[in-house]
Amino acid sequence: MRRPARAPIGWGGGRVTGVAACSLGLNMYIRRLFQPSHLQRAWRAAFLKQNQCRHRGAPRWTHSGGGPYRAVIFDMSGVLIPSPGRVAAEWEVQNHIPSGTILKAFYSGGENGLWMKFMRGETTKEDFLREFGRLCSEISKTSVPVDSFFSVLTSKEVAKQFQVMTEAITRIREKGLKTAVLSNNFYLSNGKSFFPLDRKQFDVVVESCLEGVYEPDPRIYKLCLERLSLQPSEAIFLDDLEQNLKAAASLGLHTIKVNDPETAVKELETLLGFTLRTVIPNTCPVRETMEIPKDSLEKYLKDLLGTQTTGPLELLQFDHRLSSPTYYIRLADYQLLLRKKPPGTLLPPTCTVEREFRIMKALANAGVPVLKVLDLCEDPRVIGTPFYLMEYCPGLIYKDPSLPGLEANQRRAIYTAMNRVLCKIHSVDLDTAGLGDYGRQGELEAARLSC
Known part of the structure; x- marks a missing residue:
């Protein structure tokens, strides 16, 4: 019935x-x-x-063309996509590798370390992985399959741009401001740099492996500003690392530390004076x-x-x-x-x-x-x-x-x-x-x- x-x-x-x-x-x-x-x-x-x-009748964000900022510069890893450190931490747990192994290897040797040379484009991916794997095994006292970590780090599933940042970039460009990427980066086996983003989103892209200089060297910030045809006071720079932000601020750029992309975008909205996110009614x-x-x-x-x-x-x-x-x-x-x-x-x-x-x-x-x-x-x-x-x-x-x-x-x-x-x-x-x-x-x- x-x-x-x-x-x-x-x-x-x-x-x-x-x-x-x-x-x-x-x-x-x-x-x-x-x-x-x-x-x-x-x-x-x-x-x-x-x-x-x-x-x-509700308060609305407004932006005047005479505002102080004319460009927003983004670091890539840790700002637009997950950072290598975060990816490494999750990968180590999944593969039963002692916590912090990859991060210690990143910083080992300082400016002349394997990771920094890789970022300056001074070594190939194959040579880097061979030496990096040996270094990680020495640190952890166990075999570390760094090839697996590198595959995860550069995979399309992981190296995916944060949606909140995609929306922010779209709205920044709609307002007539320039956008740029300034990032420490490396070459892949095909001879191209690792760049899992749509380059059409940016007016300028500056990568350490192509320029032979990396953050926090002041020269790389000056190079980015020169290509944007801007003074430091006219740009905002977002990064997740304190030393990079300190170097940029010393030149006169306004900086935002990115611990969480959502929070960083809110701070960026305050500086620019207009909303950057989709409003959920x-x-x-x-x-x-x-x-x-x-x-x-x-x-x-x-x-x-x-x-x-x-x-x-x-x-x-x-x-x-x-x-x-x-x-x-x-x-x-x-x-x-x-x-x-x-x-x-x-x-x-x-x-x-x-x-x-x-x-x-x-x-x-x-x-x-x-x-x-x-x-x-x-x-x-x-x-x-x-x-x-x-x-x-x-x-x-x-x-x-x-x-x-x-x-x-x-x-x-x-x-x-x-x-x-x-x-x-x-x-x-x-x-x-x-x-x-x-x-x-x-x-x-x-x-x-x-x-």
Whole structure:
């Protein structure tokens, strides 16, 4: 026997009806089911008008062409892509090599060490790896497969530009500023330098192996500025190493130390006076009382999404007053939503994240347009309470069912889509969907009729 699907769906943490009941599926359903061009135009117009209203009167970043900075110079490793030290640390753990072996070998010998000669282009990759492997084995008292480390370091999966930096560079160039890369670098076996970035992003690229001089030698900074046709005071330089920043600052460049790319971009925004990141609507920095351990969450996500996932983890909190704390996550190219159980003892009839996950997954399998759920984690050791993950889908959330500010044809398109989604929800066969045992019998019939 077919029974009507029960109303709880999405983020509400309880029974929701009307426009709110469809907030998760509405955006996707319009795209899937509505083909007529007038509905598509109405939706686009509604989206643009909603965003204009949302930001009207709010403080906005502005940039004057007469600002003090005309270029941003980026180091590559540790700023745009993962640093060799970070990659080495993870590789050593995975290959049971004593911690710090690679880093000690990097610094061994100072300016005349193997790594520095390699950075100046004075030795081939093959000669470097042979001698470097011997040095690492001496340091660790065990055989070290440095060929394996070098393959990981230069692989496309690891040497991938941080998304937050890609966005920042795009916006910097849109504002008419120049961009450059100034980096200690090395040659590959094919005779080309290791440069896993799109060179079209930069006006100037200065690499130590091509120039025969490396950071923190002042000559390499002067060379970059000369090619940019700028004075030191007109440029900002980002690096992850203190000695490189100190040398650049001594010449008059403004410097930013990169410990975390996300934090560095925020500091760069302050200096430039305009935003460099994609704004996620309805989010705010995570409140102190709602913080979750990022390190353990990042490890969990990398295990779930793939061990080669690189880049900083960005975490924001949605500012809706939801029963279950909800977070926006960006890791590499992934954009996700995390819904977690609130801390402490919950009072009935609180909607649990385990139940939400089960319903969302069942409805998706039944063809209802809901966000794709990825995983349910019930291990409290990860972030303290159970949580589940789903894909992030950009869209609008209408809190006022009268849809103020929209034209009649725009409201009509949205109401029509909402009704189709509601019909889809109520046409689900609960037994077939695996939800036959959900809720009390008869409870929803009244709720369905009340709609």
